[in-house]
Amino acid sequence: MRDFAGIAVFRRGWVSGNNNVDIPTGVVVRNNTVTGYVQNNVGSNSTGFGIVVEGTKMQVLNNTVNGNEVGIQVQSGHLPYTANTNIDGDQSNLSDNYFGRGNSPIACAKVDANIYSSNGVDDATVGSAASRNQTIFNQTKNTYHCTIQEAINLADAGNTIQVPAGTYTENLTIDKGLTLLGPNSAINPNTGSRVAEAIIQPATSNPDPNTSCSIIAYLSTSNITIKGFTFDGDNPSLTSGVMIGSADVDACELLAGYEGMGNIVVENNILRHSTYSGIDFYNYTVDTATSGNYIRYNLFENIGETTYNWGIGILLYNNFYADVSDNVLNNVRVGIQTGNFYQANPGSTGVINNNQINVWRLGIFHNLWYSAASDMPITNNTITAMDSTGSTKWNGMLISSFQTAVDTTITNNTINIGSITQNPASGYNMWNITTSAPITISGGTVTGGNYGVWVNNFEGYNSNATATTAYVDGVTITNAIDAGIYVLDSPSNTNNATVQAVITNTTISNSGKGVHVANADATAEVRNSTIANSTTEGIYNNSSTLTVNSTTVSASGTNNLNNSAGSVSISNTILANATSMDCTSSNPLVLNSFNLIETNSGCGTPALTSDPLLGSLANNGGSTQTMALSATSPAINAGDNGTCEATDQRGIARPQHTTCDIGAYEYSDTTAPTVSSIIRASTSPTSAASVDFTVTFSESVAGVDVADFSLTTTGVSGASITSVSGSNSSYTVSVNTGSGNGTIRLDVPNSATIADAFSNALSGLPFTGGETYVVVKSPTFADVPETYWAHDWIERLYAAGLTGGCTTSPLNYCPTLPVTRAEMAVFLERGLHGNSFTPPNVPATFGDTTGHWAEDWIEALKADGITGGCGGGNYCPNAPVTRAEMAVFLLRVMHTASYTPPNHAPTFGDSARALG
Structure with missing residues (x-):
């Protein structure tokens, strides 16, 4: 018995000349009901099928399949098969899973939205070349395809093609503008969790x-x-013998195009295993500049090996302007390379930004820009060296062959070299830079390697350069084995090309040498920079030309500056704390002006030789670390305003005071001074015609004169400030006390123009918290002459408003009369609440105070907890205050009503306990 089926689409009886297709193609089986296909012959191995399809571009949709042995089967690979012959599949009674008549070598079907019931098996897929629901979908045309290339071939420009997860073995040619979307089109492989991949x-x-x-x-x-795919150059079923790690690599490039393309987007892809490049976009056959290109959010892995010595993650050539952003490149020989740009950017894309690049030969090769080429900034990238025996040298960036007036922006990149086998290893290698627009490395860091920045006229490309100038600004370089910055007129150069570095606002620390300038055609300028803790020399000049200004070099292992037969000019610079010598020179310096050099041999006579009192290397503001001057450093105000840099390394304007400071750090005090105190310098009360106040400020101030003070007076007239003397933080202010009795206080008003040495204005104004003089030109009370023993005390009470005397005409105080308990209540309440206090009018609570002139004062004293009366519910207002009662009153006023004195043994022979 043979297999049989309700609906079967299969290859059979191909006949030459009938225009038949060899493989069934494009049949749609839709909206059918297929029931009861069961092979009931007990002795047969044949099977009953509801629906069977083989071939390509099949669709089985919306069918109802009931009671069949196999509901729907997709099959491929039944034998025998010979292309373009009439040989059918073996239809004898075989115990296999095929529908026996068919023998198509492939099967690709979209099987969807079918209804199954009571089948032995609902769905079956037979043969290694059979696939269901892995068809490629053109969502624009609503068509399905079995290969990506077929989908591309049948698409129209502008179509979108969706490729489901699976493995596709194809070499694609994309010859029309369209969108290819893999299952991870919206998922960044570097940050997101990916679903199953479409691997090509x-x-x-x-x-x-x-x-x-x-x-x-x-x-x-x-x-x-192109979004959301994995492009893998290793096909496990093929063998090349070329290995990258454990992968046998079959592809030289993963994505490439040489046709002058624009508006290319490559996003959210994984690209791995190729010998030459991950992406190679090269406007070769059509060399027009293109833009609108984006290469972003991709992961590149295992690009390049040593058989062919290639391997570039991303190659952009011949004016292909692109945004290359937020990619990760791991185990790549060369990360990103540009080259031969000479036309202007016709659009807005063109940046290499925020890529993570882990490479074993070269991070970014930015090369050959000239004529009308536009800037392609390199910003915020992190480049990390991988140790490898596959390369003898390593560069974080190689910047080369910038010509005419072409500029490029290189800003805030991080280069981590560490300790690797490759030697030499440099953060930046600058070669053949002749552009009239300066190429500046700005910000960022370089850690480890042989050189942080290497400017040369040969080694960058192993050939003669023309004149090269590089600028280094605001870069932090640490732990360079040989030199933080190496400016080399190479012995291999034969055309006498000059090489120059201008170094500004840069910090180099813990390196072999800070700056090394070598041979006759090399020149370096070091300005506003800090070099600290070098293993040998801070700056080594060997037969070259060197200028150093407003720079700090400290704590080198041998010499802070060593000049060997070169031309050196130093100004406004600190050379201090070296282990051997701060400055040594085999020949006289061209200039040694306004420098602080602690120790030297052959460097001439510096302006200062004392300890500059430097702080440790630290973040003192600005983008790079500096060594702060202490407040008492001799370098402060010791530079030359005519030659020092306009700002310091941090960007602080120079000078902050009258004269700029020596070194890279300009001392600036931003703390405003304040008035610490104003105290009497003479006795009080006083009858003197003139008195002095001592005014103390929180720091040294200047510009202090009579107009910076004012007087607050009571009673006296004609008082005035007559003179001010003093300096630094302490001044004496003399005051004419005028006429009459009263008080005088010295204040500092808001209008004061006092400031410190750094022009910080006096703060905390007005200051009205100083001491007060009591001025008594004639006795206030007729019965208290100046000779009376308590005269000054009584005058102070009067000046404070605590007493008005005992009679008004004449004004007497009655100093010898006893104080009554009623009078004591007034004294104490005015002392507690001020001389303007008026007690509230409340009912009397003591039996003997109703109607008394001091009734309200007594009640206020009781309310404040100072008195409980004299006993029996009375206060005894007219009774004199004993000395014992006075002690209780005064201590309660001083320490609050709840005060209880400590229990001490009596120190007076007649003391006894008393109630107030």
């Missing part, structure tokens, strides 16, 4: 980039978007 691997194996090698996807036109 090469169908042919040829990784040799010197031949017509295998490229997974070749782009030949503009307006192409």
Whole structure:
């Protein structure tokens, strides 16, 4: 018995000349009901199928399949098969899973929205080349395809093609503008959690980039978007013998295009395993500048090896302007390379930003820009060296062959070299830079390696350069083995090309040498920079030309500056704390002006030789660490305003005072001074015609004169400030006390123009908290002459408003009369609440105070907890205050009503306990 089916789409009886297709193609089985296909012959191995399909671009949709042995089967690979022959599949009674008549070598079907019931097996997929629901979907045209290339071929420009998860073995040619979306089109492989991948691997194996090698996807036109795929140059079923790690690599390039393309987007992809490049976009056959290109959020892995000595993660050539941003490149020989840009950018894309690049030969190779080329900034990238025996040298960035007036921005990049086998290893290698627009490395850090920045006229490309100038500004370089910055007129150079570095606002620490300038055609300027803790020399000048200004060099292992037969000019610079010598020179310096050099040999006579009192290397503001001057450093105000830099290393304007400071750090005090105190310098009360106040400030101030003070007086007239003397933080102010009796207080008003040495204005004004003089030109009370023993005390009570005397005409005090308890209540309440206090009018609570003139004062004293009366519910207002009662009153006023004195043994022979 043979297999049988309700609906079968299969290959059979191909006949030459009938225009038949060899493989069934494009059949749609839709909206059918297929029931009861069961092979009931007990002795047969044949099967009953509801629906069977084989071939390509099949669709089985919305069918009802009931009671069949196999509901729906997709099959491929039944034998025998010979292309373009009439040989059918073996239809004898075989115990296999095929529908026996069919023998298509492939099967690709979209099986969806079918209804199943009571089948032995609802769905079956038979054969290694059979796939269901892995069809590629053109969402614009609503068509399904079995290969990506087929989908591309049948698409129209502008279509969007969706590729489901799976493995696709194809070498693609994308020759129309369209969008290819993998299952991870919206998921960044570096930050997100990916779903199952659509992996595209090469169908042919040829990784040799010197031949017509295998490229997974070749782009030949503009307006192409590719998102969410894995491009893998290792097809496990192919063998090349070229290994990258454990991968046998079959592709030389993963994505490439040489046709002058624009508006290319490559996003959220994984690209791995190739010998030449991950992406190679090279406007070769059409060299027009293009823009609108984005390469971002991709992961590159294992690009490059040592058989062919290539391997570039991203190659942009011949005016292909692109935003290359937020990619991660791991185990790549060269991370990103540009080259041969000479036309202006026609659009807005063009930056290399925020990429994480882990490489074993070169991070970014920015090369050959000239004529009308536009800037392509390199910003915020992190480049990390991988140790490898596959390369003899390493560069974080190689910046080379910038010509005419072409500029580039290199800002805030981080280069981590560490300790690696490759030697030499440099953070930046600058070669053949002749542009009239200065190339400046700004900000960022370089850690480790042989050189932080290497400016040379040969080694960058192993050939003669023309004149090269590089600028280094605001960079932090640490732990360079040989030199933080190396300016080399190479012995290998034969054309006498000059090489120059201008170093500003930069910090170099813990390196072999801070700055090394070598040979006759090399020149370096070091300005506003800090070099600290070098292993040997802070600056070594060997037969070159060196200028150093407003720079701090400290704590070098041998010499802070060593000049060997070169031309050296130093000004406004600190050379201090070296282990051996702060400055040594084999020949006289051209200039040694306004410098602080602690020790020297052959460097001439510096302006200062004392300890500059430097702080440790620290964050003192600005983008780089500096060594602060202490407040008493001799370098403060010791520079030359005519030659010091306009700002210090941190960007603080010079000078902060009258004269700029020596070194990279300009001392600036931003703390405003205050008035600490104003105290009487003479006795009080006083009848003197003139008195002095001592005014103390929180720090030294200047510009202190009579107009900076004012007087607050009571009673006296004609008082005035007559003179001010003093300096630093202490001044004496003399005051004419005028006429009459009263008080005088010295104040500092808001209008004061006092400031410190750094022009910080006096703060905390007005200051009205100083001491007060009591001025008594004639006795206030007729019965208290100046000779009376308590005269000054009584005058102070009067000046404070605590007493008005005992009679008014004449004004007497009655100093010998006893004080009554009623009078004591007034004294105490005015002392507690001020001389303007008026007690509230409340009912009397003591039996003997109703109607008394001091009734309210007594009640206020009781309310404040100072008195409880004299006993029996009375206060005894007219009774004199004993000395014992006075002690209780005064201590309660001083320490609050709840005060209880400590229990001490009596010190007076007649003391006894008393109640107030």
